[in-house]
Amino acid sequence: MAKARVKAPKTAAAGELVTIKTLVNHPMESGQRKDKEGKIIPRKIINAFSATFGGEAVVAATFEPAISTNPYFQFSFTVPATGDLVMKWTDDDGSMIEQTKTITVA
Amino acid sequence: MNKITKTLTCLLAASGLATVAVADQDATLTINGELTIATTVAAPADSPLDELFSGWVFRSGETQALQMDDFDNPSFIFVDQAIEQFAKVEGTEGESCASCHTDVAEFKGLRTTLPRHNASTGKLDTMATLINDCRTNRMGAEPWKYSKGKMTAMKALIGLQSRGMPMNVAVDGAAAEHFELGKEIYYTRVGQLDMSCANCHEDNYDTMIRADHLSQGQINGFPTYRLKNAKLNSIQGRFKGCMKNIRATPYKEGSKEFTALELYVASRGNGLPVETPSVRN
Numbered sequence: 001m002a003k004a005r006v007k008a009p010k011t012a013a014a015g016e017l018v019t020i021k022t023l024v025n026h027p028m029e030s031g032q033r034k035d036k037e038g039k040i041i042p043r044k045i046i047n048a049f050s051a052t053f054g055g056e057a058v059v060a061a062t063f064e065p066a067i068s069t070n071p072y073f074q075f076s077f078t079v080p081a082t083g084d085l086v087m088k089w090t091d092d093d094g095s096m097i098e099q100t101k102t103i104t105v106a
Numbered sequence: 107m108n109k110i111t112k113t114l115t116c117l118l119a120a121s122g123l124a125t126v127a128v129a130d131q132d133a134t135l136t137i138n139g140e141l142t143i144a145t146t147v148a149a150p151a152d153s154p155l156d157e158l159f160s161g162w163v164f165r166s167g168e169t170q171a172l173q174m175d176d177f178d179n180p181s182f183i184f185v186d187q188a189i190e191q192f193a194k195v196e197g198t199e200g201e202s203c204a205s206c207h208t209d210v211a212e213f214k215g216l217r218t219t220l221p222r223h224n225a226s227t228g229k230l231d232t233m234a235t236l237i238n239d240c241r242t243n244r245m246g247a248e249p250w251k252y253s254k255g256k257m258t259a260m261k262a263l264i265g266l267q268s269r270g271m272p273m274n275v276a277v278d279g280a281a282a283e284h285f286e287l288g289k290e291i292y293y294t295r296v297g298q299l300d301m302s303c304a305n306c307h308e309d310n311y312d313t314m315i316r317a318d319h320l321s322q323g324q325i326n327g328f329p330t331y332r333l334k335n336a337k338l339n340s341i342q343g344r345f346k347g348c349m350k351n352i353r354a355t356p357y358k359e360g361s362k363e364f365t366a367l368e369l370y371v372a373s374r375g376n377g378l379p380v381e382t383p384s385v386r387n
Contacts, residue, residue, distance in 0.1 A: 003186050007177040021177060025186050070183055 004089060008101040012079045019076045020051070024089055024097065030065040046097075048090040049073055053103075054083030081105050135162055135381070138176055143270050143379045150376050154308055158378050161321040161330075161386055164312065169333065172385040181262055181331040181383030184255070184338050188263035191256060197247030203260075206244065210263060217268035217380050221369045223281040230284050230365045233261045234340070252359035258329040258338035265329065265382030272379050273326050275372045284362075288370025291363055297354025303371075323348075324375040325368070327384025334387060341368050 007021040024046060031043025043065060050060040059075045082105045089097040136142045145160040162170060172178050192203045192210055207213070221230040229235075237260055238249040250257040277285040292303045306315065307323035314320070329338040339347075342359040345367060349356040357363040 003190075005177060005182070005186070007175075023177070023183070025183055 004087070004097050004099050006087060006099050006101055008085060008103060010102075011104045011106050014081065014105045015078055017076055017078050018103065019074065020085065020087075020101075021072070021074045022049075022087060022099075023070060023072045025070055026089075026091075028065070028067055028069050028071060032065065044092050046071060046089045046091055049088070051075070051085060051087045053077065053079070053085050054081070058085070079103055079105060133163070133167075133170060135160070135170070135174065137174055137269075141270055143381060145378075147272075147377045147379075153374065154304075155322065155374070158324065158375060159311070159322050160378055160381060161324055161327055162381065162384060164319045164321040165385075165387060169385055169387050173381070179331070179383065179385055180336070181329075181338060181385065184259040184331075185263050185266060185383065188256075188259040191260060192263065197241065197245035199244065199246040201245045203240065206240075211267055213264045214267045215271055217265040217382060218271050218274045220275065221284075221365055221372065222276060223279070223284070225280065228280075229362070230281070230369055232360075232365055232368060233264060234360065237261070237264075253340040253343040255337065258340050258343075261340065262329045262338055262383040265380060268380045269382060270379050272377050273372060273375050275369060275376060277369065277373045281369065284366040284369050285373065287363070288366035288368070288373075291367045292370055297349065297352040299352040299354075301352045303348070303367075322374075323371060324378055325371050326375050326378040327381035327386070329382065330384045330386050332386050338383065341371075 003025045005023045005025075009018050012018050026046055027044065028046065029041055029044040031040065031045075033041045035041055045065055045067070046063050048060070048062055051058040058077045061073065063071060083103065085101045085103060087099045087101075091097070133145075134142060135145050143160075145163050147158050149155045149158050162173060172180070176182050189210075192207075195202045195205075203210075217233070220236075221232045223229075224231045234250075234252050234257060237257065241247045242249050250260075275281075295302045295305070303323065306320050311320045311322045325341050325344075328341045328344070330344075331337070332339050340359070342364045345364055346356040346359065357367075
C-alpha cells in the first residue's frame with residue numbers, strides 16, 4: 001500500500017558523486033500508542049532499507065520505531081558505470097516496496 | 107512590488123546581513139526544472155489591483171524552493187494518498203472515482219473555472235461540492251467534510267491537473283449575484299478589529315503585519331501545504347483563519363457566503379496560473 005518516491009539523476013559522469021533522495025508514504029506506527037479503548041496499536045513500521053547498484057550493495061539501514069511517519073532517507077554514492085539502482089523497503093508485515101532507477105553514465 | 111521591499115532588500119544586502127529571506131520579485135517559479143509558471147501577471151481590466159502577484163512571490167526563498175520541486179513539495183504525500191483513494195471502491199454502488207473517470211487527467215482545466223454556477227441547483231459548485239456530489243449520488247458513499255484530509259488531498263490531485271493554466275472563473279450571467287455577495291463580504295469590515303479583507307490584501311499587501319508578509323490573498327495555489335500546520339489547507343479553511351485573526355465569527359465552510367467569497371477572490375486572480383498544490387508558511 002505504501003508508496004515510495006525517489007529523486008535520482010538520470011545521467012551522471014563516471015565516478016561522479018550523486019545524491020539520491022527517497023521518501024516513503026508510510027504511517028510508521030510505533031507500537032507504543034494506544035487507541036480509544038486503551039488497546040495498543042500494533043507496531044507497523046518499515047524496518048529495513050537497502051539499495052544496490054548493478055548488483056553491488058550501496059547502502060543498507062535498519063529503521064527503528066522512533067522514525068517519523070513518511071520516512072525520508074537520503075544517501076550519496078559514486079556511480080562507476082551505467083546501471084540500475086534498486087531500492088527496497090521492508091515492512092514489518094513482510095511486504096516489500098521496490099523501486100528501480102536507471103542512471104546512465106554518459 | 108512597492109518600494110518597501112526594494113529598500114529593505116538593498117539595506118540587507120548592503121549591511122551584509124541578508125539572513126532574513128526577503129521575497130524576491132524577480133524570482134521565477136520553475137517546477138521540476140520544466141514547467142515555468144508566471145507569478146506576476148497584468149491585472150484584468152476591471153481589477154482594483156495594478157498587478158497580480160501570486161502568494162509565492164511573498165514567501166521566503168526557502169519556502170519558494172520547496173514548491174519548485176515535486177519531490178521537495180510536501181503536498182505530494184497527500185497527492186499520492188489521493189491517487190490511491192481515487193481507485194478505492196467505496197459506498198453502496200461498488201464504485202470508485204476511477205470507475206467513471208478512468209484517468210484523473212481528464213480534469214485538466216476544471217480547477218481554473220471553479221467556483222461556477224450550477225443551473226440546476228441555482229448555487230455555486232466548488233471542487234468540494236462536485237466531489238461530494240459524486241460520492242453521495244454516484245458512489246452511495248458518505249460525503250467528506252469540507253476541509254478534512256481526504257477532501258483536500260483529492261482537491262489537490264484534481265487541481266494539480268490544471269497546474270500552469272490561468273484562472274478563469276465566470277462572474278457574469280447567473281454567477282453575478284454570487285459575485286456581488288462575495289464582493290460585499292470582501293469590502294465589509296467585521297470583527298473586533300473592524301477589518302475587511304481589502305484592508306490587508308488590497309490596501310496593504312507587500313507590507314509586514316508583525317512577522318507576516320502580507321500577500322494579495324490570491325487563491326490560485328490552493329489547496330496549499332502550510333508549514334504552519336503541516337497539512338493541506340482549503341480555501342475556505344483559510345478564510346476561516348483570516349476571520350478568526352480579525353476576531354470575527356467565521357461563516358461556515360461550504361456556506362453560501364464563503365462560496366460567494368471564494369468566487370469573488372478567485373475572480374480577482376483571473377489570469378494567474380494555477381499552482382496547486384502550493385507551499386506557503
